[in-house]
Amino acid sequence: MHSELRDYRRNFRDLARFNPALKLHANYPLSGVSTFRIGGEAGLMAKPLNVGELIKVLTFAQKSSLPTYILGGGSNVLFDDLGFQGVMIKPTGDFRNIEEKENLILAGSMCHLNELAHLTADRGYDGFCNLVGIPGTVGGAIVMNAGASGSSMADRVEEVTLINRSFKMKTFKRRELRFGYRSFTAPETGIIISALLNVGENVGKNVASVKMKERYDERRRLIPKGPSAGSVFKNPPGKYAGSLIEKCRLKGRQVGEAMISPRHANIIINKGKASAAEVTTLIHMARFEVYKKFHIELALEIKVLNRRGGTYL
Ligand SMILES: Cc1cc2nc3c(=O)[nH]c(=O)nc-3n(C[C@H](O)[C@H](O)[C@H](O)COP(=O)(O)OP(=O)(O)OC[C@H]3O[C@@H](n4cnc5c(N)ncnc54)[C@H](O)[C@@H]3O)c2cc1C
Numbered sequence: 001m002h003s004e005l006r007d008y009r010r011n012f013r014d015l016a017r018f019n020p021a022l023k024l025h026a027n028y029p030l031s032g033v034s035t036f037r038i039g040g041e042a043g044l045m046a047k048p049l050n051v052g053e054l055i056k057v058l059t060f061a062q063k064s065s066l067p068t069y070i071l072g073g074g075s076n077v078l079f080d081d082l083g084f085q086g087v088m089i090k091p092t093g094d095f096r097n098i099e100e101k102e103n104l105i106l107a108g109s110m111c112h113l114n115e116l117a118h119l120t121a122d123r124g125y126d127g128f129c130n131l132v133g134i135p136g137t138v139g140g141a142i143v144m145n146a147g148a149s150g151s152s153m154a155d156r157v158e159e160v161t162l163i164n165r166s167f168k169m170k171t172f173k174r175r176e177l178r179f180g181y182r183s184f185t186a187p188e189t190g191i192i193i194s195a196l197l198n199v200g201e202n203v204g205k206n207v208a209s210v211k212m213k214e215r216y217d218e219r220r221r222l223i224p225k226g227p228s229a230g231s232v233f234k235n236p237p238g239k240y241a242g243s244l245i246e247k248c249r250l251k252g253r254q255v256g257e258a259m260i261s262p263r264h265a266n267i268i269i270n271k272g273k274a275s276a277a278e279v280t281t282l283i284h285m286a287r288f289e290v291y292k293k294f295h296i297e298l299a300l301e302i303k304v305l306n307r308r309g310g311t312y313l
Pocket of ligand 1: 074076147228
């Protein structure tokens, strides 16, 4: 092992050992927390159970000059083969709480969209039916404004509560939030801890269940099996990224164990032990060929993380 890397690993082990109250995991494999199943190790992994623990972790990272990265379901990220030399934060415990309030739900940032879809369809509401099958959490889905079949999280969000850069809790109303195509901005940046969501129209349990099943079956037909992070690129205005890549004859193109899906050209599949480097080679290839043929620059939808926490590409 490279000596610099060995030193990093030892430092992280010591940081975890000398801060037992934070329950940090040193040298944590990231492949296990990403749907791509790719990535090196996070120097430290924190799994705070509540807001108090989250703030302690953030304070520790700030004092230690370590970068932090907040993770939801890990279904839209590609981690670096060299991992992440900072504190990866994957909340749990209270962050998975759900409180029902008539036709609103107060959901912790780590609640899964599927869980919300089933819960609300059971009560007869159709608001989350179109989002069923998206493997994200409330926090990640808001940040990405995740969507399918003409609906997106923007239709559901009434309020967002986050921990801002000064570690203070702030709640922002719908009118203060900006949602775009796979994008979200609030007046302050930070870590989303919960959201107040509307559950849509009451169409009755049977109608909601049928709608949800239809969407689910449709997704099963369209989305290729195997570890991936869903669509790699955003669709350019009026076009489909997948169809542009397909027209460049890149469907099925493989680099190492990473492959552009033969079923859906905007999805890269990890066929086994693909590396982030193999996936990024395919990303460059698709961008290059699409630009050469159509003069269109494809923008990334997935977040490609480097080892200091910046996103690149
Ligand atoms: C098979 C498959 C199918 C998919 N289909 C779709 C689809 O149909 N439509 C669609 O829109 N997407 C789809 N995706 C992509 C992905 O599921 C969504 O973008 C999802 O919303 C990401 O949620 P997550 O919790 O996994 O976020 P992560 O991948 O964990 O994080 C995504 C981003 O959100 C940030 N983030 C996460 N949690 C928080 C938080 N609490 N506070 C602040 N920032 C946070 C992260 O830092 C990161 O920048 C698919 C992915 C897969 C693997």
